[in-house]
Amino acid sequence: MSKVQCELCPRLCVIPEGAAGDCRVRVNIEGKLRATTYGRPSAVHIDPIEKKPFYHFRPTTSVFSIGTAGCNLHCLNCQNWQLSQRGGEEMEQIYSLPPAGLVQEALDRHCQGLAYTYNDPIVFYEYVRDSAELAKAKGLNNVFVTAGYINPKPLRELCRWLDATTLDIKAFDDGFYRRVCSGSLKPVLDAMVIFREEKVWLEVSNLMIPSLNDDMALVRRLARWMRDELGADTPLHFLRFVPMYRMRSLPPTPETSLVRAREEARDAGLHHVYIGNLFGHEAESTFCPRDGTLLVQRSGMRVIANHLTADGRCPSCQQPIAGVWH
Amino acid sequence: MKALLWRHLRPREFRFLGFVLANLIAIGLFLASGQEEMAPVGGWRRIDTEALARRLQSGELQMREALWSKPVEAGRERPR
Numbered sequence: 001m002s003k004v005q006c007e008l009c010p011r012l013c014v015i016p017e018g019a020a021g022d023c024r025v026r027v028n029i030e031g032k033l034r035a036t037t038y039g040r041p042s043a044v045h046i047d048p049i050e051k052k053p054f055y056h057f058r059p060t061t062s063v064f065s066i067g068t069a070g071c072n073l074h075c076l077n078c079q080n081w082q083l084s085q086r087g088g089e090e091m092e093q094i095y096s097l098p099p100a101g102l103v104q105e106a107l108d109r110h111c112q113g114l115a116y117t118y119n120d121p122i123v124f125y126e127y128v129r130d131s132a133e134l135a136k137a138k139g140l141n142n143v144f145v146t147a148g149y150i151n152p153k154p155l156r157e158l159c160r161w162l163d164a165t166t167l168d169i170k171a172f173d174d175g176f177y178r179r180v181c182s183g184s185l186k187p188v189l190d191a192m193v194i195f196r197e198e199k200v201w202l203e204v205s206n207l208m209i210p211s212l213n214d215d216m217a218l219v220r221r222l223a224r225w226m227r228d229e230l231g232a233d234t235p236l237h238f239l240r241f242v243p244m245y246r247m248r249s250l251p252p253t254p255e256t257s258l259v260r261a262r263e264e265a266r267d268a269g270l271h272h273v274y275i276g277n278l279f280g281h282e283a284e285s286t287f288c289p290r291d292g293t294l295l296v297q298r299s300g301m302r303v304i305a306n307h308l309t310a311d312g313r314c315p316s317c318q319q320p321i322a323g324v325w326h
Numbered sequence: 327m328k329a330l331l332w333r334h335l336r337p338r339e340f341r342f343l344g345f346v347l348a349n350l351i352a353i354g355l356f357l358a359s360g361q362e363e364m365a366p367v368g369g370w371r372r373i374d375t376e377a378l379a380r381r382l383q384s385g386e387l388q389m390r391e392a393l394w395s396k397p398v399e400a401g402r403e404r405p406r
Contacts, residue, residue: 005397
């Protein structure tokens with residue numbers, strides 16, 4: 001029986017023949033590791049880029065979004081557990097969309113980019129890599145929505161093809177990762193630094209779960225770490241938790257916690273801190289960090305008005321606003 | 327001062343100190359064992375191989391060779 005070791009993520013699964021890695025979709029078949037969901041997404045949608053969330057990367061564009069079965073984290077609060085916590089052979093719906101077909105679909109539907117999202121695209125790495133290469137050649141953007149639980153080498157290799165990433169940090173607490181996600185914090189922090197070093201536009205999100213990771217001390221530590229390691233202009237999105245999967249007994253995040261977290265992160269020095277999943281809140285919009293001018297007004301993940309200058313500056317004080325605006 | 331304190335401790339107090347120390351050691355060992363259990367491990371999962379074979383055969387799933395893998399020697403796998 002030939003075993004293989006998957007070196008894609010920090011789990012480093014050693015997989016006997018006929019079994020899958022912890023992610024359920026990288027399978028040892030006859031002594032070779034196979035990516036069984038390659039070109040076989042189970043979720044396909046066209047989304048506004050704001051939904052990922054990206055607030056500083058080509059606003060108002062549409063992205064052709066795909067996700068497959070499987071994930072290398074097992075968060076008890078997962079919002080897409082029907083996809084992420086199942087193997088490919090368990091899925092009701094599987095689409096045939098190899099890289100060339102995927103890129104053509106995106107072009108036919110007038111999308112400006114591809115989004116690898118829904119489950120963690122790390123587990124369909126090869127599909128992302130091949131699609132992203134083709135997409136780039138056709139002038140499409142590649143955006144990656146991830147939890148960042150990946151080893152440095154494969155990540156650096158993939159960054160060559162990526163334009164932007166939203167990284168969801170579960171909590172600035174290793175214990176939380178171990179208890180709730182069956183992962184660990186350090187590889188995620190390393191991934192954020194690598195995205196920054198490789199010049200992939202980075203936005204960070206944090207789903208605030210009442211009583212589990214809504215401690216303001218954690219928020220302050222995250223914000224200070226981001227300020228020091230990623231830069232004060234890195235956008236941070238605090239997302240409202242909605243009871244889901246194995247955490248249905250907890251209430252949704254109260255607005256007051258999200259507002260307080262935003263204040264703490266701004267006090268720590270971050271320039272762009274948003275609140276997500278709380279439609280209509282003013283913290284969905286972008287303001288100038290220097291003079292407070294409303295720059296991009298949003299509601300429900302849609303852009304209502306964009307007052308930025310053509311070269312991405314505040315129209316009042318001419319402060320350049322970090323982002324990829326066109 | 328330390329010597330004075332030591333001289334005035336009675337056997338009963340020594341026993342109590344021993345009891346406290348034993349408790350602290352027990353708590354420490356318990357916490358350490360919990361940490362070990364919670365650590366993410368590189369395991370593997372049994373899957374429905376018949377369903378997988380069926381879906382591979384029908385073309386719903388793929389046999390694309392994965393990147394970032396290497397063969398390993400026997401006896402290192404850990405099931406989840």
